[in-house]
């Protein structure tokens with residue numbers, strides 16, 4: 644994945660490939676605390692997304708339901724804000 648919006652934490656991060664996102668809003672419907680949709684219909688990771696295990700579970704559910712395979716939930720040990 645090369646394009647998109649990235650937010651990292653110490654244990655996992657969410658990546659949205661903006662080149663794939665078609666604005667179906669399924670991710671937002673499934674996990675509103677994690678995803679938002681901008682004025683152009685592109686999904687974004689909320690700046691205030693809670694990086695809890697519950698949020699991770701919902702983010703994975705959203706990734707599995709994204710028809711464009713635009714969402715990745717990636718395990719990481721790297722912190723970058």
Ligand code: SF4
Pocket residue numbers: 659663664665666667668669670671684685686708709710711712713714
């Ligand atoms: S479900 Fe996938 S394609 Fe649809 S808005 Fe979310 S990231 Fe984009």
